[in-house]
Amino acid sequence: MTYLAQNLTHGGRELIAFRIGDQEFCVNVMSVREIRGWTPVTPMPHAPSYVLGVLNLRGAVLPIIDMSARLGLKPAEPTVRHVIIVAQVKNRIVGLLVEAVSDILTINDEHIQPTPDMSSEFERTFARGILAIEGRMICLIELEAVFPHSESEAA
Amino acid sequence: MDMNEIKEIFFQECEEQLAELESGLLRLNDGDRDPETVNAVFRAVHSIKGGAGAFGLDDLVSFAHVFETTLDCVRSNKLEPNQEVLKVMLKSADVLADLTNVARDGGSVDQARSKQLIRELEALANGTPLPTASAAPAPAVAPKAKPAAPAPVAEAAAPAANDQGFTPVAFSFDDFGGDEPEVSELPAYDIIFKPKSDLYTKGNEATLLLRDLSRLGEMSIHCDMSDLPSLDQLDPEAAYFWWKISLKTDKGEDAIRSVFEFAEWDCDLEVSKVGGEGVVAESDLPMQPVPFDLSALDAESDAPLGVTEEEENLVAQRDEAIAAAETANNVVQMAGNAARAAASDKGAAAAAAQNNAQQASSAAAPTIRVDLDRVDRLINLVGELVINQAMLSQSVIENDANGTSSINMGLEELQQLTREIQDSVMAIRAQPVKPVFQRMARTVREIADITGKSVRLVTEGENTEVDKTVIDKLAEPLTHMIRNAVDHGLETPEKRLAAGKSAEGTVKLTAKHRSGRIVIELSDDGAGINREKVRQKAIDNDLITADANLSDEEIDNLIFHAGFSTADKVSDLSGRGVGMDVVKRSIQALGGRINISSKPGHGSTFTMSLPLTLAVLDGMVVTVAGQTLVVPLTAIVETLQPEAAAIHSFGATQRLISIRNSFCPLVDVGRILNFRSTQANPVEGVALLVESEGGGQRALMVDAIQGQRQVVIKSLEANYTHVPGIAAATILGDGRVALILDVDSVVSASRGQSLQLEASLAAAG
Numbered sequence: 001m002t003y004l005a006q007n008l009t010h011g012g013r014e015l016i017a018f019r020i021g022d023q024e025f026c027v028n029v030m031s032v033r034e035i036r037g038w039t040p041v042t043p044m045p046h047a048p049s050y051v052l053g054v055l056n057l058r059g060a061v062l063p064i065i066d067m068s069a070r071l072g073l074k075p076a077e078p079t080v081r082h083v084i085i086v087a088q089v090k091n092r093i094v095g096l097l098v099e100a101v102s103d104i105l106t107i108n109d110e111h112i113q114p115t116p117d118m119s120s121e122f123e124r125t126f127a128r129g130i131l132a133i134e135g136r137m138i139c140l141i142e143l144e145a146v147f148p149h150s151e152s153e154a155a
Numbered sequence: 156m157d158m159n160e161i162k163e164i165f166f167q168e169c170e171e172q173l174a175e176l177e178s179g180l181l182r183l184n185d186g187d188r189d190p191e192t193v194n195a196v197f198r199a200v201h202s203i204k205g206g207a208g209a210f211g212l213d214d215l216v217s218f219a220h221v222f223e224t225t226l227d228c229v230r231s232n233k234l235e236p237n238q239e240v241l242k243v244m245l246k247s248a249d250v251l252a253d254l255t256n257v258a259r260d261g262g263s264v265d266q267a268r269s270k271q272l273i274r275e276l277e278a279l280a281n282g283t284p285l286p287t288a289s290a291a292p293a294p295a296v297a298p299k300a301k302p303a304a305p306a307p308v309a310e311a312a313a314p315a316a317n318d319q320g321f322t323p324v325a326f327s328f329d330d331f332g333g334d335e336p337e338v339s340e341l342p343a344y345d346i347i348f349k350p351k352s353d354l355y356t357k358g359n360e361a362t363l364l365l366r367d368l369s370r371l372g373e374m375s376i377h378c379d380m381s382d383l384p385s386l387d388q389l390d391p392e393a394a395y396f397w398w399k400i401s402l403k404t405d406k407g408e409d410a411i412r413s414v415f416e417f418a419e420w421d422c423d424l425e426v427s428k429v430g431g432e433g434v435v436a437e438s439d440l441p442m443q444p445v446p447f448d449l450s451a452l453d454a455e456s457d458a459p460l461g462v463t464e465e466e467e468n469l470v471a472q473r474d475e476a477i478a479a480a481e482t483a484n485n486v487v488q489m490a491g492n493a494a495r496a497a498a499s500d501k502g503a504a505a506a507a508a509q510n511n512a513q514q515a516s517s518a519a520a521p522t523i524r525v526d527l528d529r530v531d532r533l534i535n536l537v538g539e540l541v542i543n544q545a546m547l548s549q550s551v552i553e554n555d556a557n558g559t560s561s562i563n564m565g566l567e568e569l570q571q572l573t574r575e576i577q578d579s580v581m582a583i584r585a586q587p588v589k590p591v592f593q594r595m596a597r598t599v600r601e602i603a604d605i606t607g608k609s610v611r612l613v614t615e616g617e618n619t620e621v622d623k624t625v626i627d628k629l630a631e632p633l634t635h636m637i638r639n640a641v642d643h644g645l646e647t648p649e650k651r652l653a654a655g656k657s658a659e660g661t662v663k664l665t666a667k668h669r670s671g672r673i674v675i676e677l678s679d680d681g682a683g684i685n686r687e688k689v690r691q692k693a694i695d696n697d698l699i700t701a702d703a704n705l706s707d708e709e710i711d712n713l714i715f716h717a718g719f720s721t722a723d724k725v726s727d728l729s730g731r732g733v734g735m736d737v738v739k740r741s742i743q744a745l746g747g748r749i750n751i752s753s754k755p756g757h758g759s760t761f762t763m764s765l766p767l768t769l770a771v772l773d774g775m776v777v778t779v780a781g782q783t784l785v786v787p788l789t790a791i792v793e794t795l796q797p798e799a800a801a802i803h804s805f806g807a808t809q810r811l812i813s814i815r816n817s818f819c820p821l822v823d824v825g826r827i828l829n830f831r832s833t834q835a836n837p838v839e840g841v842a843l844l845v846e847s848e849g850g851g852q853r854a855l856m857v858d859a860i861q862g863q864r865q866v867v868i869k870s871l872e873a874n875y876t877h878v879p880g881i882a883a884a885t886i887l888g889d890g891r892v893a894l895i896l897d898v899d900s901v902v903s904a905s906r907g908q909s910l911q912l913e914a915s916l917a918a919a920g
Contacts, residue, residue, distance in 0.1 A: 042892040045828035061884045063875040
């Protein structure tokens with residue numbers, strides 16, 4: 001069951017919104033463990049281009065994913081101003097590099113509009129809906145799809 | 156503590172008992188005839204039965220009961236534990252394990268199988284009549300028959316137990332009644348019952364025991380209160396009273412003992428038959444709380460009976476019995492009894508001393524059960540401590556260049572202490588590989604049954620210790636390999652005989668420590684690898700080209716390729732072609748290596764080398780293309796600074812380095828890991844000479860060596876995925892993650908096998 005399905009039964013929910021380039025995205029706040037600043041990572045050999053490397057988070061080794069590259073935008077050039085969203089996807093912990101975290105949204109499910117049928121790779125893989133907040137468009141991301149080599153991909 | 160927790164403890168104990176049972180049976184199978192082994196086996200089944208009864212696990216109880224009954228026949232020397240008998244018993248142990256698992260986890264067992272075994276066990280218990288069992292000459296036979304029969308009465312916790320194959324009880328008593336009219340009056344026994352404090356702490360109650368005893372016959376009790384201290388010295392929980400009981404009963408001594416069955420360990424119990432001077436001394440020995448050692452009774456009770464028969468010939472007759480026993484078929488069992496009988500001559504004191512010694516030696520070192528989570532937590536914490544200590548050392552060195560000596564000394568001591576703590580903590584989790592090996596014994600039996608081959612599993616070094624995390628992951632690949640060895644490795648008995656080998660195949664499983672790793676070898680004495688067939692198959696599967704020139708070793712190693720299986724037909728056991736590559740991958744995932752060597756006609760040997768722990772590693776910290784990597788120290792043979800003259804180009808891209816006149820391929824780690832696109836200049840770097848599991852040495856080129864350090868292994872798979880060429884990650888003193896190089900995979904990548912290919916394989920798997 002995806003978190004979307006889980007939360008649909010509950011009505012209201014909180015989402016954390018972040019910015020990459022000129023686009024805004026959001027993920028469920030429940031899967032976010034913490035937000036921290038960018039520090040240099042250890043590159044991984046033979047990793048997909050969107051995996052920047054691994055980072056030590058209090059003794060755990062977690063992969064850092066360049067969300068910009070992952071979502072098909074241009075690869076990020078991380079600076080100290082970038083932030084890492086540490087999120088839990090299933091039983092794994094992963095860091096998502098984004099440009100900035102903008103705010104936390106409390107919304108009801110009826111605010112989530114279905115993604116327009118555009119048959120793009122992005123829409124099918126990551127987008128789970130779009131939100132209209134104060135004239136901004138925010139895309140709701142399915143975190144499980146973001147993770148590299150998730151079970152669905154490996155099978 | 157609620158019922159479920161108690162039940163959980165019971166199941167944990169069951170596991171231990173089952174292990175004990177199996178190892179005991181295997182010892183018997185190897186020809187061990189020590190009565191203590193039989194007793195241990197019996198005790199295991201008995202304990203399971205007892206516990207199962209308490210939880211109302213009827214299936215388990217009824218099976219255990221039949222099993223126990225048959226074991227009792229072995230114990231009382233009525234049944235010779237030959238290969239046939241042990242085969243049934245080993246199968247029964249498997250079923251017992253299954254039943255235990257089902258009782259714990261639910262599910263169902265193969266009813267037909269357990270019913271069949273129950274029938275076989277019953278047949279064994281009943282089918283061997285007493286006279287044939289004791290082939291010893293006359294003097295031994297008559298007295299033996301009598302105590303042997305009632306033994307089950309003593310053992311059976313439930314009275315209903317008696318109806319299984321123990322009808323000879325009445326018979327032998329009549330026999331004796333006829334032979335010896337002077338004991339036609341009810342035999343009288345003197346019983347001395349001295350409870351220890353433990354008896355009461357374990358919830359036993361002397362009153363109840365005495366009441367049970369009174370049901371056996373006419374009884375008079377004298378309570379001895381002389382040990383009772385004055386009130387100020389009295390320990391309210393200690394045992395001070397003891398009882399002297401005279402009992403007239405026709406139920407026999409064993410029935411008396413059965414009353415005390417569950418208290419036996421926690422009291423001093425002496426049961427002696429009244430009449431005959433030597434008798435008391437004679438009877439002293441068996442009265443010692445030797446756990447369940449009722450077989451000892453058999454021999455000793457010869458003596459009292461002998462006495463009543465012909466008192467003046469007592470000694471002579473026993474000597475005769477002993478001598479006869481020694482020449483009898485079951486020399487070993489009898490010898491054990493005879494030894495006890497002889498020992499009893501030395502008098503009560505000596506006997507007691509001997510028994511105390513026995514007890515002391517049989518008592519296991521005290522242990523505690525600890526939740527594995529707690530140990531894991533401790534290990535993790537110590538891992539953090541090691542990292543922290545490294546960070547501290549590093550920052551002190553950085554900030555205090557001139558190095559105040561007291562700080563440095565303190566840091567050094569801290570480092571040593573940390574290391575010691577880590578070693579000790581790791582030792583907590585270290586376990587012998589025995590349980591895994593025992594499981595393999597079962598696998599061998601089952602597969603031998605299915606394939607119709609006759610197989611003997613020989614194990615060595617079961618007590619070799621390795622971290623529990625490694626043990627847990629060992630069972631699966633080992634099972635695969637054992638299946639392969641029996642199914643593919645060993646030939647059918649006919650073929651073996653034709654090849655001049657014994658019909659029974661041997662699979663040997665050994666474990667040993669070697670240079671900081673555990674090496675597990677699995678060898679069979681089968682036909683070895685059919686290289687022609689393997690080669691052909693590889694060609695058919697497009698793994699190699701038809702004109703490829705492969706060494707024998709390379710051909711052998713082809714079997715580790717995915718989708719490779721040479722079995723002509725796919726069997727249920729192995730031969731799906733997912734066998735050996737899965738094995739190899741799971742061994743590699745453990746940081747291990749696997750290798751095969753095979754001699755046609757003589758069998759194959761698989762050698763696995765695994766790290767002792769998955770928690771720490773001694774590594775050399777090196778720099779490659781600006782990245783810090785850790786190379787496991789165990790892999791490194793030597794390090795050297797290459798000179799330009801020693802580097803030779805070989806073909807278009809290969810380079811060799813000459814080391815003492817032998818040439819060794821140079822492997823640029825930075826290239827292999829895609830850290831740089833051009834080859835580094837070897838003269839500017841350092842070469843690490845490594846020995847890989849595939850045999851052969853490689854010189855790994857790195858840019859610089861930073862130092863040597865113990866690192867804590869952090870899994871990459873936990874949050875990411877397996878990365879080819881990388882074994883794991885660690886955290887260095889500066890808090891950065893460093894990758895630990897997987898030397899074997901880098902070396903095999905340098906052989907032409909692309910890491911990318913492996914990467915796609917890993918992703919697909």
